[in-house]
Amino acid sequence: MELDELKAEWLEEKRKYRLEMSPKQRAAEIRRRAEEAERAYKRDERKKISWGLVGLALLASEFRRHAPLLANVGLGIMILCGTIAIASYFILRRRFEKSRPELPRREYLAEQKAKITIQIKLVERTIMWLLMPAFAGFALHMSAQSHSNAEVLLIVIVVMIGCAIGIWCGRRIVRKKLLPMLEDIEQELADPDVDSDSL
Secondary structure, eight states: OHHHHHHHHHHHHHHHHHHHSOHHHHHHHHHHHHHHHHHHHHHHHHHHHHHHHHHHHHHHHTOOTTSOHHHHHHHHHHHHHHHHHHHHHHHHHHHTOOOOTTSOHHHHHHHHHHHHHHHHHHHHHIIIIIIHHHHHHHHHHHHHHOOSHHHHHHHHHHHHHHHHHHHHHHHHHIIIIIHHHHHHHHHHHHSGGGGTSOO
16 A cells, blocks of 8 residues: 555656646657667667677577587577567667657657657567577577486576566566656647647
8 A cells, every 4th residue: 555655646746747847848858858768778779789699609609410409499499589689679770760859749759659669569579479488498408408307497497587587677677667758758649738839
């Protein structure tokens, strides 16, 4: 109950703060936050792509002709998932390379909303369709080379912990960074004054 009350108080403070600002000030604040979030996203994206390419090279170097078939299959699954993830981020980067702040306010906000919505979907799809299969590939790769049931059990535990951490991190990014921005933009788009000022 205390958490609900705290959240309600926070939302009320946020509503009051929003009402104190003119439509133009709110638009400028959203634009500033959107540009800041975009810069941070691009920095993170460059890091992810760079480290992803390094990771793919290291995984490819692990292929052994005489290794157990299942070990190489697991490695192949990890490489495939990594390649798809990097390609997805690269395509998204090219698709939304530059914002257009010269647009009328409603169109600019709609563009930012589309970007954030796609980022949320990408995070969710990456967790479900790439992260978890990659961990399964890791488990297959390691288990095929293990020498005892105890090692297999340890691998399974590590994979489950890794999956849990990955899911938690992805959801936290959506909850803490992307959803608040999306909610603010939707509030602005619902405001009758949204068409009264340009950015």
